[in-house]
Amino acid sequence: MRLKAVSLQNFRRYRERTVVPIDQLTAFIGRNDAGKSTILEALDIFFEGGTVRPDPGDASIDGEKANVRIGAVFTDLPVALDLDAGAQTTLAAEHLLNVDGHLEIVKTYNCSVSGKVPAPKISARAMHPTAEGVAGLLQKKNSDLKKLVKGAGVEANCHQNSNPSMRQALYNAADNLALADTEVPLNDADAKNVWEAIKRNLPVFVLFQSDRASRAQDPEVQNPMKLAVQKALAGISDELEAVSKKVQAMAEETAKRTVEQMQGAYPEMELASVLKPAFEKPNWSSVFKLDLESDDGIPLNKRGSGVRRLVLLSFFQAEALRVREERASGGGNGVPIIYAIEEPETSQHPDHQERIISAFREVAGGGDQVILTTHVPALAGLLPVDSLRFVDTDPADGAPRVRAGSTEVFAEVAATLGVLPDAAHQANVRVAVAVEGPTDVDALISLAGVLMAAGDIDGFDQSRVFWTMGGGSTLKDWVERRYLDSLNIPQIFIFDSDQTTGAIPPSQEKVERVAEINARPNCQAFLSRKRTIENYMDVAAVMRISENKIQISANVDPDYGDMADAFAAALKMARAAHGQDLNFYPEDMEGRPLPLAKSKKIITAYIMRNMTANEVRGRGTYTDVNGESRNEILQWLTTIRAHL
Template identity: 40%
Template sequence: MKIDSMKISNFRGYAGNTEIKFNDLTVFVGKNDIGKSTVLEALDIFFNEGKGVVKLDKSDVNVENRRNENQETCISVIFKDLPDEIVIDSNVPTTLKDEFLLNAEKKLEVIKKYNNGGSPKVFIKAMHPSNSNCKNLLLKKNADLKKIVQQKQIVCENQSVNSLLRKAIWEHYSEDLSLQETEIDASKEDAKKIWDKLSNYMPVYSLFQSDRKNSDGDSEVQDPLKEAVKEILNDASLKGDLNNIAEKVNHKLQNVASRTLKKLKEIDSEIARNLNPVIPAVNALKWADVFKAVSIAGDEDIPINKRGSGVKRLVLLSFFRAEAERRLSEQGGNGIIYAIEEPETSQHTENQKKLIEAFKSLSQANNVQVLLTTHSAFIVKHLDFTDIRLITQGDGSNQRVIKDVLPSQLKYPSLNEVNFIAFNEATEEYHDELYGFIDFQGWREEYKRGKHCRPYKQIGRNGEIRETKKILTEYIRHQIHHPENTHNDKYTEKELLCSINMMREFISGKQAEENVNPE
């Protein structure tokens, strides 16, 4: 399964209900503290239920809503690429469609509601039968389903299987199911057992945070293999093997000690009486110490924690991916979602390019999605326009607006415009795009009208210098396209920003006119 979209409400800066669409590669951009990481952390809470990176608590409830006594946080995930079959009762396969567990768009919509940061109640929003004779069948036990079948004389080939009983009952009332959008409470009665089985089909979600520790003392930076040893030694079957080994060693040590004391008694029984072997208990053994020499080192055996921050970050990122894939294989291979905050951290631009190309390639694999946040204008320019989600401030102080990045001032996809809106990056390329758009629309003379002009020394074809007048935008444009002309004062970054904003304001005004007076 893959995430098609999610809805989030009353969680940190997201006061009202906000819907977010996902691709196989989805990259969130926006200014600091706008809510990019919040989206990835909400998904970690949803999938990993406090056993991942993030734990939900009451401080995560939106401040404004809390003042209004609304303490229910809601995180919903809508899934696509659903399994052809599922097993939710005994070992008999059924389908989400046959169980009426799909929403109006034929997708699986799972809602988790958290009261004041507590444990979630799980609901499945679906077009579900509301006919009183056949509703709430997912909540009923086998005896209750049998009773309906027997009372209504409904044929069912195997009354020991709940899914077959439900199917028979629904088929009996197929002319009058009265399907309605329903939130099925999967937290109570037999529906909880169904959700426990259904949750096994969820993809693995792994979050790599931007503020992950990166100091020399951090255990993962010291060496990710040491952290891996701890994880490996926690495996239940491996613990059993190690305990068997420890008991065998203990038994042999006891034999050696006994034989030694026996021989000692032959020489001096008094000394032997006061000596006893001290052998640690099995559960007191520190197996991790046996593997304390494991490490990853580079050139000339330089340990990872002594390498540059960029190298450390790359190793940790690779360790994160490897561990996520291990979790995937252990949980049955139902899909994996890599969520990575600011992969560009501490990376040279060449490495940034390699990383984004690697993530683009990774996202094309079967049952894989990649979610990123970034502050890198360089990375944005290497993305497909449709994979970007721009987060902006909403109407209220605690609102966030997440939207697909669509043409705004320009009527075509512009990554330069994304970077300007998200990171306030004023570039010559974006200035050129805006000016070219105004010129192409035939608005240049109207744009120039009434604007202050400044002297500009222009070089003629014969090399002579002549004085002209240019508005700020044309002054900058000429300097961009004629860097060989050094006879004018270079425009400032402030002037570049001012010119860009003037063009954006002008284009917005023209577009507003077109909307009022469409052709």
């Protein structure tokens, strides 16, 4: 199941019902005390994560203190629900889906009490039958359902030892169910069994908070380990349920015999007539403990906050690695997880902030969900624009509001948090060159260096070129593109064609995008004739640079194949064959060693930089519609040079 939205009402600042959409990666951005952490803590209360518990102080001032509501909407629903006694049903058959076909669960807390808040009332907001004879069937006991089945004359259409079967027979026999938007209670009768089955399918939710005191078992350290236990338990929930039922049956049988013995031996005792065996299901997550210990004997919770947060960073990087490995092996993502992280930038160096955002994006891309909060401009600039949820106060009524998606919202985020482009301080910028990724910049600089050395193009001052990502995938990208519009400098866009074969033209979307940009004043756009920038590498250069030890397969199409994957495979084979004798030590533009896992970076910043002018010319040459020989690499670079 995947969380699609959360709703709050009468909860802290959110007095009026507020629905917040949730994506695979969701980032709540806003000033301190805007109401960002409130959403994460509400979810922890809903999922019973254990970090936050409902409190009378959670009720909104001037709100309905006895009606504090936290709701969650889910998609990717289970095909079937396994109830007690082996019965099966579905959410659709029980009419527990809302008007959009999603599962919407609402928990209502009575925060008007003075002490501990009691357990919530649980309901499903659904298009549910309201017609006479079929209303409230989930709240009926087995005996009541049998009477209704007999009265409707549908005994032959169901199994009377199965409540779901009897409910279905009654629904099918009704002329009109009169479906209406209803809150269906899930606390009583067979509805409770349905809720227990739903609970077993819910995602595992874990909240990492940033603002708390360090203690013996600091959650900042323990939560990743606690989550490891939760994931393991969730993966064997059916087995644990079977163990619980077996223990319950054996224990209740013993309790029953004890009570019967007591009633027979001591009939005069009134206590014997009221004793009933009661079984409380175990909290399995409290049974198993998993801690981390420091090698030098210093408790990890006594380390600096930055080190403790690095444990969290390492956890998410390890999760990102797991996602990659599962993708490579074709395995599933296992139990769905929702990671909620408050201010991941806390006590972290800016380099670590970039790495943890990268890990978050990869974990979210693998199928789990990541929700975070931040108010730091540098971190906000790294986030995908479609993940943003801007939390602020509505000037009209002073209520909190959560907004996403529009140009107006992005502008407000940038202004409120101070997200500014690097180009703002570069007074001598003459042209902006927008490409699809950082390795595209490396490639153009490498290719320009080769052709300048050969005299094919004049040299130009790199400090006057503002390189930016043209895809607009992050807030920083969006701001920079809009900023450059107002700066009124020439803009050049170079897009990958993304073609996987020459027989299929580029997507119409990209063609139209290039045409739209070319129609703008002061802008020029190019669509590459090969798949990506890596396809402008000459495979002969790879062999020459590696002394013929790295050989890219002849089965790979150099124009439309995935050259990064092809190079990675060739490098892996070369390392296996030659070991230490490979003598392949790629470096970046500054002469720093490049990790061998960075295939794209090696291609664009090292191999292309060491190609010959003839190799560069050869990879850029094409024949235009008039039969004339052209060179697109030269076209890109001379167009940039013309603005300098």
